[in-house]
Amino acid sequence: MNIRNLTLAALTAVGLVAAAGASADTLGDIRERGAINVGIDLGQAPFGMVDGSMKQVGSDVETAKALAEGLGVKLNVVTVAPANRIPFLMTGKVDVVVASFSITEERKKQVDFSKPYAVSEVVVATTGGLALSGPADLAGRQVAVTRASTNDSLITDALKADNVDASIVRYDDNAMTTNAVLSGQQDVYVVAQSLLVPINEANPSRKIEPQFVLRTYPLAVGLRKNEPELKAWLDTWVTENLANGKLNGIYETFHHAKLPDVIPDA
Amino acid sequence: MLTSFQIQALLVAALWTAGLSLIAFSLGGAVGLLIAVMRVSANRVLRAISFTYIQIVQGTPLLVQMMLAFFGLSILGFSIEPFTAASAAMVIYSSAYFGEIWRGGILAVPKTQWEAAECLALHPFQRFWLIIVPQGLRISTPPTVGFMVQIVKNTSLASVIGVAELTYTSKLINNSTFQPFTVFSLVAVLYFCMCYPLAWWSRKLEDKLNVAHR
Numbered sequence: 001m002n003i004r005n006l007t008l009a010a011l012t013a014v015g016l017v018a019a020a021g022a023s024a025d026t027l028g029d030i031r032e033r034g035a036i037n038v039g040i041d042l043g044q045a046p047f048g049m050v051d052g053s054m055k056q057v058g059s060d061v062e063t064a065k066a067l068a069e070g071l072g073v074k075l076n077v078v079t080v081a082p083a084n085r086i087p088f089l090m091t092g093k094v095d096v097v098v099a100s101f102s103i104t105e106e107r108k109k110q111v112d113f114s115k116p117y118a119v120s121e122v123v124v125a126t127t128g129g130l131a132l133s134g135p136a137d138l139a140g141r142q143v144a145v146t147r148a149s150t151n152d153s154l155i156t157d158a159l160k161a162d163n164v165d166a167s168i169v170r171y172d173d174n175a176m177t178t179n180a181v182l183s184g185q186q187d188v189y190v191v192a193q194s195l196l197v198p199i200n201e202a203n204p205s206r207k208i209e210p211q212f213v214l215r216t217y218p219l220a221v222g223l224r225k226n227e228p229e230l231k232a233w234l235d236t237w238v239t240e241n242l243a244n245g246k247l248n249g250i251y252e253t254f255h256h257a258k259l260p261d262v263i264p265d266a
Numbered sequence: 267m268l269t270s271f272q273i274q275a276l277l278v279a280a281l282w283t284a285g286l287s288l289i290a291f292s293l294g295g296a297v298g299l300l301i302a303v304m305r306v307s308a309n310r311v312l313r314a315i316s317f318t319y320i321q322i323v324q325g326t327p328l329l330v331q332m333m334l335a336f337f338g339l340s341i342l343g344f345s346i347e348p349f350t351a352a353s354a355a356m357v358i359y360s361s362a363y364f365g366e367i368w369r370g371g372i373l374a375v376p377k378t379q380w381e382a383a384e385c386l387a388l389h390p391f392q393r394f395w396l397i398i399v400p401q402g403l404r405i406s407t408p409p410t411v412g413f414m415v416q417i418v419k420n421t422s423l424a425s426v427i428g429v430a431e432l433t434y435t436s437k438l439i440n441n442s443t444f445q446p447f448t449v450f451s452l453v454a455v456l457y458f459c460m461c462y463p464l465a466w467w468s469r470k471l472e473d474k475l476n477v478a479h480r
Contacts (some may be wrong), residue, residue, distance in 0.1 A: 042438055042441075042442075043437055043438055043441040043442075044441070045441055045442050049438075049441060049442035050272075050275075050438055050439065050442050051442070052269040052271060052272065053269065053271040054271045054272060054274075054275045078428070079428055079430075079438075080428070081425075081426070081428075083426070084426060084427070084428070087333075087337050088428075090337075091337045091340035091341055092340060093340065175440070175444070175446050178444070198442070198444060199444060202443070202444045202445070203444075
């Protein structure tokens, strides 16, 4: 993992040097080519996933389709993973990424973001109808979370800030944490709200219900730096399609929840 | 349960894994043989070149080689397909290891065999290819096959650059179906089906080449 991160960092740095200076016209290239290469993470249900017939589905897939339609070009889906999204972008393997890509200060140093088109919400969820309204209600309870994830640091900080005495039980990956909660080891789960949709569909007998939102991350289309035309076009497109309800509709279809009225910028 | 489409996707992905492995066996084996011969060559320059090559390749992780082949070449302006990049990395990686394994095999053949061959008035080329190499190959069969099994499993690293091989596809399906046990059991069976024949073939080969000790 460390080696991978180091290498990615090094390669990205080289890419930065190579890309610096020249203000490229990717928007012009896309129009000339008649196709846009969009990086989508198909391992992030329900943003991007494959259905029973191995077709690519999800809110990011639909968003990318709408984006290509808006540009009047063909959509080429390139599958990316969280760890290689930025390298794919920096090395020109994709024109943009629509890959549950949240806006962070760290990433802003390397790539540009459009206006946010959706959100990823980290929620505290429970099984068995347990109702909670805030971190204070967690006192004396066991909370399941995936180790070293953003969710882990969020709940750790929240409990510390409110001085709540709850025990955090950490598992190695989302699948394990989910299994622990489903099997009743813990009844409180700190998790991305979106992940609950497919989990609840697969396990209708033991629903995990969101109780309160811990943090909302804005998700945006990622693009290379120095692309003023493409960025301007994407910003207009996102603003228009949020206003006319198209992006909201896509989000609701796959996440079974509404987008907030105002999406925070960071 | 998985749908027939998902099972079919896993089988297709297994073919990519097998294809990548076969490329590494054949091309990597060919380059590896060259490296092995260079390593035992009387020429100092050839020895130094092959030694450096092996040190560099063995001293860097395959994952990094994959990413260098894919992203690195793109930065330099070459457009390269993920599968081509993965194949190139697998060939480079396997050739260094094959080279070193076979050098060991060649050097393990007793010196008296060289001398005996010389007594039979064989040309140096004939001594090497007809007397030494066959014996060296027999000695290096177990490590060679062991490494081939490693190659099959290491092709899973190609998933980082987007090659839809077996591991990549299985993760994709698992992340959409949330049935890790079913998906990964099937994947384990598929990998086993690719690796077991190699082990079986190794035993046959050892029997066949074991002429002197029969």
